[in-house]
Amino acid sequence: MSTKKEAKESKQPVEEKTDEKPVEKETAKFKFECTKCGTCCQNRSSIPITFTDLARWTKQGSFIQIILPHLELESLSEADEISKIAIIPFIKMKDIDENGKGICPFYDVDNKICNIYFTMPIFCKTFPLSYNGEKFYVSDSTCEGLGKGSMTKEALLELRKTAISDYNQRAETSLSMVPLQGMFIRHFMKQSQETVNRLSDEDQKKLDALINKSKEEPAEPTESAEPEETTES
Numbered sequence: 521m522s523t524k525k526e527a528k529e530s531k532q533p534v535e536e537k538t539d540e541k542p543v544e545k546e547t548a549k550f551k552f553e554c555t556k557c558g559t560c561c562q563n564r565s566s567i568p569i570t571f572t573d574l575a576r577w578t579k580q581g582s583f584i585q586i587i588l589p590h591l592e593l594e595s596l597s598e599a600d601e602i603s604k605i606a607i608i609p610f611i612k613m614k615d616i617d618e619n620g621k622g623i624c625p626f627y628d629v630d631n632k633i634c635n636i637y638f639t640m641p642i643f644c645k646t647f648p649l650s651y652n653g654e655k656f657y658v659s660d661s662t663c664e665g666l667g668k669g670s671m672t673k674e675a676l677l678e679l680r681k682t683a684i685s686d687y688n689q690r691a692e693t694s695l696s697m698v699p700l701q702g703m704f705i706r707h708f709m710k711q712s713q714e715t716v717n718r719l720s721d722e723d724q725k726k727l728d729a730l731i732n733k734s735k736e737e738p739a740e741p742t743e744s745a746e747p748e749e750t751t752e753s
């Protein structure tokens with residue numbers, strides 16, 4: 521979620537039917553037990569992640585190195601449930617189909633297990649229950665675990681707490697990413713300038729020569745610019 525497609529999905533929540541009632545009564549109606557069908561891990565456009573997920577993976581030593589190659593950023597300029605302008609870090613899916621949906625790189629299709637189960641993103645922990653800042657809702661009504669099992673009052677309370685944390689963490693992350701992006705750009709530009717300033721006169725001349733050479737070099741001729749060969753008989 522949280523790329524454009526996921527944000528759109530979340531904008532049309534299926535409300536948890538029992539939201540207005542006391543938890544004791546809700547537990548009788550909102551039931552969920554994962555059947556491990558794997559649909560939510562194989563049919564997604566992306567999985568949003570948060571600073572808390574990143575910090576946890578970094579604390580887990582080299583684990584971040586396994587996750588990092590699968591992370592990307594997306595800018596959202598459309599309104600979503602959290603903000604109007606945001607940059608969302610997310611896990612990029614693989615084998616994406618014509619509908620923009622694919623398989624999570626951490627999903628073991630053969631054994632139907634999550635390879636990072638012990639440290640999965642908070643978004644996956646709370647799935648399919650979500651929170652939009654005002655109320656709880658089912659983010660994916662096709663989840664076949666809905667209505668199954670016998671969820672206890674405590675389990676529902678715990679799931680709701682996780683859904684609220686997911687909402688707060690995603691809001692904090694996406695909103696912070698916008699100013700952070702500007703800070704990073706300025707930081708890297710400053711670093712580049714400092715590196716150039718540290719060059720010796722000789723290296724500075726070599727660099728200038730390289731830059732000038734690349735400016736002077738003519739563009740490669742395109743195929744269509746090649747004269748056509750003609751044969752006269």
Ligand code: SF4
Pocket residue numbers: 553554555556557558559560561647648662663664665666
């Ligand atoms: S779609 Fe629902 S039942 Fe299937 S694996 Fe995901 S959470 Fe479990």
Ligand code: SF4
Pocket residue numbers: 560561567624625626627628633634635636637640641644
């Ligand atoms: S991180 Fe794990 S639980 Fe989340 S989508 Fe990927 S495989 Fe599924």
